[in-house]
Amino acid sequence: MQTIPIALAEPDMILGRDVKRTDNPQGPPICGKGAVLTETLIERLRTLGIKSITVEGHPVAIDGEKTLDDLLVDLDHRFSKVDTLPLMAKLKEMHRAIIVRSMQGGS
Secondary structure: OEEEEHHHOOOOOEEOOOEOOOOOOOOOOOEOOOOEOOHHHHHHHHHOOOOEEEEOOOOOOOOOOOOHHHHHHHHHHHHOOOOOOHHHHHHHHHHHHHHHHHHHOOO
16 A cells, blocks of 8 residues: 555545545545545545545655565565574565565555
C-alpha cells in the first residue's frame, strides 16, 4: 500500500484503507477500502478536504522514496550478521514477503 496526496490520485486506483473525514475521524468512512477510484470520486474527496489517501500497490513514484530493490538491499544489509541463524533467516523472509506484497499491491 502507498499513501499518496489526493492530487496524484487517478481513476482505477483501488483504496487500500477507508477514507474518513479529517474533522470526524471516528465517524463512518466516506469511502471504503477496496473502492475503485473514479474522476467523480476523486473530485468529491478533494471537495471534502481530503489531502491524502492510501491505495493498493505502489502506483506512484515519489521523489526520495525507496524502490522495491532499495528496500530489499536494506533488508539484506540489516540481517547480514545474523543470516546464518535459522530463526533470523525465517524472520528476514517474512519481512521480505511483507515488503514485496506492499510494493506490488498484494494484501
